[in-house]
Amino acid sequence: MRNSIYKNALTRIQSEEKNVSLCSNNIINETYRMIIFIKDLLCELKTHILTQGFSDEQEEINFFKEIKPQILGKLVYYNKLSRIETTRPVSNGKLYNTYYSIHMRKLKKEFKVHILNSFFYRYYRSGRTDKDAIYFRLGHINFYDGLNSFVFEIDTHFSTYYDYKIARIIANELLYVYLLSKIEPYNHTDRFSTVLPFENEKVRWTDSKNALIELLYALHITGSISNGRIGLKKLGLLFQELFNIQLGDIHHAFHRMKDRTGDRSIFLNHLKKSLEQYMDKGL
Incomplete structure (x- = not known):
């Protein structure tokens, strides 16, 4: 309680x-x-x-x-x-x-x-x-x-x-x-307005903050964005701007994930499972 x-x-x-x-x-x-x-x-x-x-x-x-x-x-x-x-x-x-x-x-x-x-x-x-x-x-x-x-x-x-x-x-x-x-x-607002086809709608992250941090770390350590040359803090800033969210202390959140019992990459495994299920529907 x-x-x-x-x-x-x-x-x-x-x-x-x-x-x-x-x-x-x-x-x-x-x-x-x-x-x-x-x-x-x-x-x-x-x-x-x-x-x-x-x-x-x-x-x-x-x-x-x-x-x-x-x-x-x-x-x-x-x-x-x-x-x-x-x-x-x-x-x-x-x-x-x-x-x-x-x-x-x-x-x-x-x-x-x-x-x-x-x-x-x-x-x-x-x-x-x-x-x-x-x-x-x-x-x-x-x-x-x-x-x-x-x-x-x-x-x-x-x-x-x-x-x-x-x-x-x-x-x-x-x-x-x-x-x-x-x-x-550079101006963040102008930069994103040229990339995203939305005029009056803000793009928001609607899952948990931990899910986004899990994704952020995975993209960073695999070098999937700019071959990994963008630091975690700058990458976090990019995600915060893009999805209109405050992530807070991403390093501490990640350390808490490491201490999870059982499935430590819950969100990534959920993504994989959901994608495979969607693929199976088209068979």
Whole structure:
């Protein structure tokens, strides 16, 4: 029951993002509305956890490793995006491109200095679970490790400190995709409008995000697109633009797929089976 509450929180964010996007064409207004929405949602979850607690250790670990970072990551992302857009000097031209390029360099520097070489980042990216009980349970912070001073300001009833570190990684990756779309030397909308024969209809991905990520990785590792020379992040950006979807942290999602029990390539096997069944109908 509680897991459904947590998953429903993620679904509510996705639904609100779609609603906000449809009723507003101003990025500053969109970010403000999303900040308020996610902040209130986190308050709801905090109240629920403080009153109900967790059913067991695994539920607690899952919440602080998988659920809360995705929500908090979106909040951090929209907050950073708001600061960037409210100080943007112009709407196009060389100064416009330079402005976003400067923020991209700042983002890359932050990643190299504060994230890339940390033990926790390697732990998180490798999909390890052996220290989860230390990193993602309340009251288990090891102050002897020389942690960031932010640890002394967190709410110890609703944070393990490391949930924030994952949220920061997620936020930075979302911001990277956004900035990349701003400094690319071509206009995405014009490029796709010349390729797709639709005037008023948006092409949307209607299966799960994991299904698209599974397909994305398969196309990348087989070199099926540009002989594999396009990086995963750029390929992810292309898919997001084409199918009007936010994929979030594709690397982390892929590592979760690797840990699936049984069929690990569910979507690709489904495609193969469906295609063969369709072929058999024509015999």
